[in-house]
Structures are given as structure tokens and as C-alpha cells.
Amino acid sequence: MNQYLDLFLHYLAVERGLSRHTLDGYGRDLARYLDFLTDGEKVKGPDEVTPAVVLRFLGLLAGRGLGSRSRARALVALRMFHRFLIAEGHARSNPTALLEAPKSLRALPQTLSTAEVEGLLAAPKGEGALALRDRAMLEILYATGLRVSELVGLALGDLQLDVGYLMTLGKRGKQRIVPTGEVARAELLNYLQRGRPALEKGVGGGTVFLNRSGRGLTRQGFWKMMKRRAQQAGIVKEVSPHTLRHSFATHLLENGADLRSVQTLLGHADISTTQIYTHVTRERLKKVHGQFHPRG
Known part of the structure; x- marks a missing residue:
């Protein structure tokens, strides 16, 4: 065998x-x-x-x-x-x-509330190169719903920030174009102009996000950074890079986005994969109903 x-x-x-x-x-x-x-x-x-x-x-x-x-x-x-x-x-x-x-x-994925996300995004404070990088990475991850491998794999040539988009290669080499949103775009531009040059040592090639040594940040490096920033934000939940991807999808649906659009943004080949997030929003609505309705 x-x-x-x-x-x-x-x-x-x-x-x-x-x-x-x-x-x-x-x-x-x-x-x-x-x-x-x-x-x-x-x-x-x-x-x-x-x-x-x-x-x-x-x-x-x-x-x-x-x-x-x-x-x-x-x-x-x-x-x-x-x-x-x-x-x-x-x-x-x-x-x-x-x-x-x-x-x-079919257990529901772990997500962060809007307030928890705001706290996480605000955790990297200061104007040092690493703080600028961390803010840009967290903002981009929440704004686009990228997988962590897609995030750390971004190259400078993938960015089309003049029109507010970036390109990424997802699973099975499928390319998709994802909007960044204005806040994430501004943080990324700030990092590229002021943070990345301070980290660049000529060994990172065209990778967007660099570590202290000037090389591309790894998946493990980003996970450790995110965990540290979550602790700084006082988040007690177990947080991983995929938590922001889950939160991205859930918050879009909660605010009225249609399932097909979320499927496209996430790069899911099958819409049944995306449908798990409809269960998340239904569960949250049940909790709200039970908490606030007189007969909940």
C-alpha cells in the first residue's frame, strides 16, 4: 500500500x-x-x-x-x-x-467582536518600523480576509494601491483581486514609505512585509506577533490569523453583504464553505434575541 x-x-x-x-x-x-x-x-x-x-x-x-x-x-x-x-x-x-x-x-469558527477587532488593530503603538508593519499587516488582514500564507507572500508587484486593490495567489494557484479599503490602504502606504525602508537590508527581494533581519516575515513569525498584540489589547480569546479572516467574513454578512460576494472575497471555490458564516450570524442573532427580548 x-x-x-x-x-x-x-x-x-x-x-x-x-x-x-x-x-x-x-x-x-x-x-x-x-x-x-x-x-x-x-x-x-x-x-x-x-x-x-x-x-x-x-x-x-x-x-x-x-x-x-x-x-x-x-x-x-x-x-x-x-x-x-x-x-x-x-x-x-x-x-x-x-x-x-x-x-x-460544523462547529462555528472563533470570531472577534467589532470592539475586539478595533482593540487589536490599535495595539501596535508608536512610529517604529515594526509598529508600522504590524499595524499595516493587521489592517490588511482584517480589510481583505486574506489567508496568512497569502498575506506574508505578498510581493510589491501585487499591490495596486493607486486604485485600492491588491492581487493574491490563493489555493491551487488561483489569482484574485481584493479591495483594501481606505484605512488599510493608508496604513500600508505609511509602512511602505516609512517602515519598510528601515527594515530593508537587500535580502528580502520584493516581499512586502519584512522581519528584523530584512527577510520576508514567515507565517510563524506573524502568528507570534499577532498573539502578542492580542495580549496587549486585552483579548482573552485564543486568537490566530484565521480568526481575523473569520471575523472579516462574519462582519461583512452581519452588515448586509451577500454570500456570493463574500465567497469571492475569501477565494472559496465552493459556496458551501462560505455558508458556515451564515450559521455564525444566526447564532449571534439568537444570543442578541435571548439577551434583549422580553420573552427571550
């Missing part, structure tokens, strides 16, 4: 254009799965895998303490893997075809 893993990962990288981060995640899930098949179930070929076998594997993950999101991600990898085996003629049936993801996968 292990002979198929490299073929599948090569297919994902070359033909599907998935990112290294995604490939690493799928690779870990599938390596664990194949070890289970060969060592635990003594499976010798793809057509020996049954739905019951897959369910036992998912049960094993639950027993090891993996949450529903991790198990659902693993099931996505398994589905893609078995579809690939069929398409390439290595198997005749897909044992994952009728399996459902854990229901708790």
Missing part, C-alpha cells in the same frame, strides 16, 4: 498545485493510515479496504485524542487518496464514498 503514497502526493503537487503546507498535512494523515492498514489490518491491496476498516481507523484517531476537525481532515485526505487510486486504475471501489465527516466539524 505504501507504494501509492508518493504517487498520490506527486499528483497533488504537480496536477492539483497544492501548497507544501497542505501536502505535509495530507502526507502525515495518509502515512498514519497506511501504517494502520498494513500493520494493524494486514491489508495487501486497495480493494481489501472496506468502509468498516476506514471507520476503525477513524475510531483509532479518536481514541488517541484527535479532535473532530483533525479526524475530518484525515477523512478528506482518505477520500482524495481512494478517488486517486480508482482514477489511476489501482482500485475498483472507494470505501470512503458513503462515510460522513464527524458532525462536530
Whole structure:
């Protein structure tokens, strides 16, 4: 069974254009799965895998303490893997075809209130290069809903600030154009004019956001910065870069944006992915109703 893993990962990288981060995640899930098949179930070929076998594997993950999101991600990898085996003629049936993801996968994403967002955006104080950078990054992230990989990957050539837009490459190399809004545009221009030159040491290439060494800021570097700024703002929730992306989408819908527009801004290929945010707004409305209605 292990002979198929490299073929599948090569297919994902070359033909599907998935990112290294995604490939690493799928690779870990599938390596664990194949070890289970060969060592635990003594499976010798793809057509020996049954739905019951897959369910036992998912049960094993639950027993090891993996949450529903991790198990659902693993099931996505398994589905893609078995579809690939069929398409390439290595198997005749897909044992994952009728399996459902854990229901708790539909748990609502963590979001910040408008006041919490305002506090976070105001946390980087001062006119130093790093403060200017951090304000610009947080403003851009909230104004555009970019993924963190898209944010740190921005190049100077991606910016069209004279017309208030930027370009980004999303999942599977899909390019989209996203408006920045006036506040984020102003903060970004301020950073480019006064902050970035102080960080530039000739090693960052055309990357927009640089670290102290003059190189492009990494995803991990941005996550640490955001966590520190959230603490400075007094936010007690667990905050990640995706929290601002979730908040971006939720606040748009709460203020009347249509779902299709939010889908386009987020770069979702399928609108069903975007629909989770309608549940967020409904849950918030229920809380407001219960808090303020006389018979709530």
C-alpha cells in the first residue's frame, strides 16, 4: 500500500498545485493510515479496504485524542487518496464514498467582536518600523480576509494601491483581486514609505512585509506577533490569523453583504464553505434575541 503514497502526493503537487503546507498535512494523515492498514489490518491491496476498516481507523484517531476537525481532515485526505487510486486504475471501489465527516466539524469558527477587532488593530503603538508593519499587516488582514500564507507572500508587484486593490495567489494557484479599503490602504502606504525602508537590508527581494533581519516575515513569525498584540489589547480569546479572516467574513454578512460576494472575497471555490458564516450570524442573532427580548 505504501507504494501509492508518493504517487498520490506527486499528483497533488504537480496536477492539483497544492501548497507544501497542505501536502505535509495530507502526507502525515495518509502515512498514519497506511501504517494502520498494513500493520494493524494486514491489508495487501486497495480493494481489501472496506468502509468498516476506514471507520476503525477513524475510531483509532479518536481514541488517541484527535479532535473532530483533525479526524475530518484525515477523512478528506482518505477520500482524495481512494478517488486517486480508482482514477489511476489501482482500485475498483472507494470505501470512503458513503462515510460522513464527524458532525462536530460544523462547529462555528472563533470570531472577534467589532470592539475586539478595533482593540487589536490599535495595539501596535508608536512610529517604529515594526509598529508600522504590524499595524499595516493587521489592517490588511482584517480589510481583505486574506489567508496568512497569502498575506506574508505578498510581493510589491501585487499591490495596486493607486486604485485600492491588491492581487493574491490563493489555493491551487488561483489569482484574485481584493479591495483594501481606505484605512488599510493608508496604513500600508505609511509602512511602505516609512517602515519598510528601515527594515530593508537587500535580502528580502520584493516581499512586502519584512522581519528584523530584512527577510520576508514567515507565517510563524506573524502568528507570534499577532498573539502578542492580542495580549496587549486585552483579548482573552485564543486568537490566530484565521480568526481575523473569520471575523472579516462574519462582519461583512452581519452588515448586509451577500454570500456570493463574500465567497469571492475569501477565494472559496465552493459556496458551501462560505455558508458556515451564515450559521455564525444566526447564532449571534439568537444570543442578541435571548439577551434583549422580553420573552427571550
